[in-house]
Amino acid sequence: MAILDDFAAHWQIYLSMPVIAAVIGYLTKRAAIEMMFRPVRFIGLREPWLGWQGVVPRNSERMIRTSADLLTSRLVDTNEIFLRLDAERVAKEIEGPLLIAVDEIMRDVMETYRPGLWELMPPLAQEMLVKQAQASSPQLVKRVMAEIRENIGEVLDIRQVAVGALTRDKALLIKLIRDISRPEMAFIARCGIYFGFVLGLVQTAVWAITKDPWVLPVFGAIIGWFTDWLAIKLVFFPRRPKRFGPLRLHGVFQRRRDEVAKQYAEIVARDVMTVPNIVDAVLRGPRSDLLLTMIRRVIETTIDEQAGAAKPVIAVAVGADTYVEMKHAAADRALRYLPDTMLHAKDYATDALDIRDTIATRMRRLTRVEYEGLLRPAFRQDEWKLIAVGAVIGAVIGELQVLLLLH
Template sequence: MEGFADFLANPLVYLSMPVISAIVGYGTNVVAIYMMFHPIEFIGVYKPILGWQGIIPRRAAKMAGISVDTITEKLIDQKEIFSRLDPERIAEELEGPLNNMVEDITNQVMLEHQPTLWESLPNVVKNQIYKRINREMPEIVAEIMSELKANIEQMYDLKDMVITNLTRDKALLNTIFQEVGYAEFKFIARSGIYFGGLFGVVQMIVWLFFQEWWLLPAFGLAVGYATNWLALQMIFNPKEVFRIGPFNIQGLFMKRQEEVAKDYGRLVSQELITPANIIEAVLKGPYSDKVFAMIGRHVQKAIDEQTSIAKPFVTFTVGTQNYIRMKNSAVEKIIGNMPDALKHVESYADDALDLQNTLMTRLQALSPEEFEGMLRPAFEQDEWILIAVGAALGFMVGVFQLIVLFGDEMGITGGGEAAGQAAVMLLQSTGLT
């Protein structure tokens, strides 16, 4: 009964063990969560060994790839996105800015290549030219949009757009996982207190009967390891609901499918798959050369049609080569102004695509196995590192307990009076005394 006698002689020291264990569990879980997301860029001496970068930012390309697979395979693909855009409506939205752009570009091209001829033309003639071109522009835009939709696989890559944006903006990638799983990360942190305290009670009871120097470090390691592991299991398992008496049991993330779907739909539609990002991807993505070639082909065709009657006179006046240079110059200037012009369709495109509601309703309809893929990749990548870090920190705290609380008994210097003071201060800080 030596253990009980020791307990009665030093109750605060023993009672501090569950408290320390709870703090260890909480602390290791908080550290593990932080290490998932931070730092965004590598900090250390030699990448990737001597230093650290948050697991999600470090695996940004792979994480983004997993996310976009879920989006394109289960929620929406690029064909459906563009099928919701009406070419005629796009032309209407662009009519105003294109009219202004055409007038400016016509003046620039003519003054650059044929300043004398252009300046000698009466304003009435110039205005007729502007009006004729502007009258044809909506049809040209509608033709370009129709061809884009018909050949969207060769003109736009949704997966490349999402991966490019998420790898370029790692903070956004962090935000997506953090907002989608905020309740789960909060649970992981708090579960450290519950599981850690429970392990601490077991640790205290075992220590009453069995006092070996390795026991406290071993329990610390077990607490750091098990609290992380158990929390992860409770988040994703069981996937399907099953009843135990009056209770419905299901993984915490699975329970929140409806809520997560709303947050995810809002976040992705407002920050990632936006009309502005889609336009940028079309004009700057891997198929941009094909897009510009298509636009150039339509614009050159329109110029030839506009000048078809007067073309012999035009080519005689300015020369065939100069006429070709004028056409190419006009095409280049129109393409250069496209990004600014297309900003005028963003509001219409946002309403037409209705991505937030689409993503939300389809995410709510996913099976538990499919839904798990929204958050599980954040944990699966190097999950063992997080658990190992928790175990290592727990082990170090176990060594601290051994030295500070029971150093004298174990024949380790650094115990004694400091142990009692540390225990009293710890219990006072937690409100247990």
Template sequence: MEAYINEFADNIWLYLSMPLISAVVGYATNVIAIKMMFYPVEFFGKPPLLGWQGIIPRRAAKMAAISVDTITTHLITQEEIFDRLDPDRVAGELEPALNNMIEDVVDSIMGQHEPGLWESMPEMVKRQVYKRVKKEAPSLISDIMKQIKINIAQMYDLEDMVITNLTKDKSLLNRIFQEVGAAEFKFIGRSGLYFGGIFGTFQMIAWVFYKGSWLLPVFGLAVGYATNWIALQMIFNPKELMRFGPFNVQGLFMKRQDEVARDYGRLVSSYVLTPANIIEGILKGPYSDKVFAMIGKHVQKAVDEQTSFAKPFVTFAVGTQNYRDMKECAVSELVSRLPETLKHIENYANDALDLENTLSTRLQSLKPEEFESMLRPAFEQDEWILIAVGAFLGFLVGVFQLLVMFS
């Protein structure tokens, strides 16, 4: 025993470097593993095998599908979103923009199809046309909104909208996972430092008594593997709060449910379930053809109603076919201006939907198993790769120690 003690004393700084190096290896491998989850956003290297893309960006479609399942299953449905929008209030919010647009639309249509007739028409008559159309425009918008709400399942696809926005912007998907799990990712790095130091201490003690050539590489591999694996387990387990005497134990992510809920509600309502994205989902989503067909039907009906008092004169003056073309042109003009026009309801929609508060409140009330599904899939997809990378890097450091430091 004395010989072992003497050798340790003679090489004390070399031996003490073991826990230090092991702690650094544990920290570094864990941090690298976290970085590999998110970066690079696009594939770097020569696909499919020579290179790397962050796990979350590479699995963007699946990650987005998991996110949308959480949103639509546990937090809010598209029916509830549209139920919160009052058609008459929407029409009222749009009225100033419609009034500004109507004269341009009428002038454009008449100038395109019957420039001579429109130019020769007295200004007073033109004003009457503008006034009549402006008067009825809000009820037209209200009717269209009511029809969309009644037939929402055939007019809108919330899941498609969320998945489309998250997959086209992988950086946004990264940001959501990074901010929601910020504390957990920091813990993974720090835990590598702590557990690495502990494993390194056992490695040092073992090396004092047994200097097998396999010991250092195996310990390095174990440090890289175990620090990642233990950290992941501590994040999510135990799911329910457990008491051991004076100590309360619960998975770090589960313990932060209220805080995570607030962050998630803010991020999703600010960047995913925004009024602008919802409107775009209506106008460009998989059911947009049905939406435009319904809008066209209502607009053409409105044109007929507005010209009913003078329809015989109008059709006589411009011809039946030209009259039909004018109605179709009215539809096209309205549809082309819709995206810009609908921006005027974004402030109202934001207040009416109150999505940040809704998402946060409902997320706070989820059961642990349901809440875990928000972040756990980010690790589960290729968790083995992250652990294997940590183990491999730890093994290389062990080989370095054996060949260079303790040769």
């Protein structure tokens, strides 16, 4: 009876308790979500204890390695995707800039090594020599493509492409994780409201019975801790749908596999495994020396073939040593033009490689544990810190409630 009388006298306070508990649940979840991604750089007095850095940025190196390993071991087969490129189509796509490059290279080399001879030649004769060199360019492209395709496993480290792109721009990793986990983050925040309200009802009953000032901060801490812990678990577990009477549970992230596959593949194809990044890795990456040597040999062989029967005459006219120097110079200049020239086939190569659909299709074939690895590493290592912060915030809000009630 005393409890009912107290409720009648202070019904506003009793009714506010589960509402405040729901607010605690929501605020602690929002805090946990923001602490996942912010700040990007450490803020505080002494790393790692006296301050904070977002979980994802702080663990970016480990997460980059995890993402790159998954991409290269399960989602992208370098040899397979490069077989999709048609050398003739590539030659056609880059035909315009390629002809311009050949023209500039031919004139540059001749003016550098035999300026007098080149200037004495009639413009028509100069044009004929340039046209002859240009005529061989499609065949040269096919040979270069054949060299790349045959040796792609040796000259391209696709893992390094992924690591390089994500390391150069850590904001890209944050965007990748944040975009694919946006519904999960919203789910966590909603869970804080529902679970907090239910625990708030229990808190209200305990307060009515005991009137102990410790009830509110303790329950606030429990609400913050338990709702954080449960919400994070429900993102990933259970991995398979399970029914508990009328209730059907399935980890939110596992349930969204098809949607996540499309999102992840879109971001990776657009920002990570792009044609410019791949071309840069092939022609400028740590394994590029081997390929550039092969390409230089192909270019010099093509020059010799174009010289044909006239090669001995040319060698006599300009000197054997000069001819070799001119050939090397032409090859060097061609290699400098190669990256920008190849990028004119970017649109075709993007469609032909079809990295987006390849990744999306193979993601659907991952085991549940492998698929979980896309997002789980973002939580696992520092999960306890997020939960602890939720408990602290809940306790502080609970103590503020006590101060308001008693004063």
